[in-house]
Amino acid sequence: MWLGQVALAAVLTLANSVAIGDSLDEDGGLHYAAEGRASYYSSRFHGRRTASGEPYDETVMTAAHPSLPFDTQLCITNLNNGRGTMVRVNDRGPFVGGRIIDVSMAAARELGMLRAGIIRVRVETCELET
Numbered sequence: 001m002w003l004g005q006v007a008l009a010a011v012l013t014l015a016n017s018v019a020i021g022d023s024l025d026e027d028g029g030l031h032y033a034a035e036g037r038a039s040y041y042s043s044r045f046h047g048r049r050t051a052s053g054e055p056y057d058e059t060v061m062t063a064a065h066p067s068l069p070f071d072t073q074l075c076i077t078n079l080n081n082g083r084g085t086m087v088r089v090n091d092r093g094p095f096v097g098g099r100i101i102d103v104s105m106a107a108a109r110e111l112g113m114l115r116a117g118i119i120r121v122r123v124e125t126c127e128l129e130t
Helices: 002-019 105-111
Strands: 033-040 062-064 073-078 084-091 099-103 119-125
Touching: 033 105, 073 099, 073 105, 084 099, 084 105, 099 105, 099 119
Parallel strands: 033 099, 062 084
Antiparallel strands: 033 119, 062 099, 073 084, 073 119
16 A cells, blocks of 8 residues: 555645646647756667657657647756757657756757767747748
8 A cells, every 4th residue: 555655645746746837828729838857868768668568769849748748839948058858759758867958869868968968958939930
């Protein structure tokens, strides 16, 4: 029984932390903004299925987020160097405490985080430019 209580507490904690920063804008669209730590996928995951069902492609600008809907467009800014990029959510994660997003290798390269591995970022919803 104790293990079940711990699992429930973990789920409730995750749900509360994910909900912070989520809201609907005046057009009914999702608005999300958060700051925290980001990491990137290892090359060994290239070709493996993501939670959305599509294969992970390290050359495409994608990311894993715990709860945002698949295909949500996110603008990510590296708070250490000011570099930014846009990604599309196609997976779930990260599953390491204290991290708010995992990005593809291509996104990590644009953010200038390959050497550091883990960086502080600002993540917010954004629209594709047409």
